[in-house]
Amino acid sequence: MxxxxxxxxxxxxxxxxxxxxxxxxxxxxxxxxxxxxxxxxxxxxxxxxxxxxxxxxxxxxxxxxxxxxxxxxxxxxxxxxxxxxxAGLQGRLVIGCVGSATYSLLPQLVRTLREELPEVEVAVQGEMLAPDQAQALADGRIDLGLLRPPVDDESLRVDVLRADRLIVAVPDGHRLASRRRIRLPELAGEDFVMHAGGGRSVMYDTVLARCREAGFEPLIRHEVSETSTLVTFVAAGLGIAVVPEPVSELLVPGIAYRALTGPASVELAAATRADDDAPHLARALAVLKGLVR
Known part of the structure; x- marks a missing residue:
């Protein structure tokens, strides 16, 4: 038959x-x-x-x-x-995302993917530190990572999307909250709330390096894994934080975001497995880059 x-x-x-x-x-x-x-x-x-x-x-x-x-x-x-x-019009895509992009770029990306690729199922894992995303990509648990480079894994392809300026988050009653711009050396002696150290967060290494370049060692009082927790700690008056500018999209009562003088910034990149040639992933990357442009 x-x-x-x-x-x-x-x-x-x-x-x-x-x-x-x-x-x-x-x-x-x-x-x-x-x-x-x-x-x-x-x-x-x-x-x-x-x-x-x-x-x-x-x-x-x-x-x-x-x-x-x-x-x-x-x-x-x-x-x-x-x-x-x-044709890349159907499939499943799991996206990992660092905290700062979770509250800024990610919502717009997911909405646009649903509009332009309605048959691509999109799942999201937000608030993932860069090393965790790199491991999740290698393990096949996510397909696309929005993270902060550098990434040392040669099995991954990393495309820089943009550079985010660094700003300062302070409690709204802080002495520096009335200022429009803050110089990094003015933060010497302040209690810092930082993303997790020990190689777990690119932001920890970035902020530490910037402070040392400014001539002081930051007084790190709290280390957290999630950006939302970091912002909450600052709003509670437990310290100040240096964060990427998109974090200011996370509006929490009791916190003030202020510009930081100088050219300090941190990159945001899209990371995928180098051998992943899935058509729907290629389409999603094109959508992502279009949004960033």
Whole structure:
């Protein structure tokens, strides 16, 4: 039995006439009649009652028609799905994201992906530090990482998207809250709330390096893994923090964001597995880069 036999049977069953079915199938009537007889012989039952004027379905033929239509529809659906996947219009995408981008770029990215690629299922893991994202990419737990470079894993492809300026987050009653701009050396002696150290956060190393360049060692009182926790600690008066500018999108009562003088910034990059050539990932990256531009 072949799919064409099912198509032949469905055409005859729907037309109730061999001549009209043959014309619909663009074939001669005798070969069509022969193929239907072979199908019935293979099944060992009669599907059609033939008269001189029309063709009627037997009860077995009615049941077989229902299944034949389902099979042909499933085959057509499978072909369409494969074509959409090959074109990058269907698939599943898991995105990891550092905290600062979670509250700024990520919402717009997910909305745009849903609009432009509605058949791509998007899942998000926010508040992931860069080393955690690199490991999750290597393990296949995420497909796209929005992280802060550098990334040392050669199995990953890293494309810098933009540079985010560094700003200062202070409690709104802090002595520096009334200032529009703050110089980094003015933070010497302040209690700092930092992202996790020990190689777990690019921001920890970045802020530490900037402070040392400014001539002081920051007094690190608290280390946290999540940007939302860091901002909450600052709002509670537990210290100040140097953060990427997009963190200011996270509005929490009791906190003030102030500009930091100088050219200090930190990069945001898109990271993927170097051997991942999934078409829907390529489309998602194009959407992402378009948003950043």
């Amino acid at each position: 072949e799919l064409r036999h099912l198509r032949y049977f469905v055409a005859v069953a729907e037309e109730r006439h061999f001549g009209r079915a043959a014309a619909r199938l663009h074939m001669a009537q005798p070969p069509l009649s022969q193929q239907i007889r072979r199908l019935e012989s293979e099944l060992g039952l009669q599907l059609l009652r033939r008269t001189t004027r029309r063709v009627e379905l037997t009860p077995a033929g009615e049941a077989y028609l229902l299944r034949a239509r389902q099979i042909l529809a499933a085959v057509s659906s499978a072909a369409g799905e494969a074509q959409r996947v090959a």
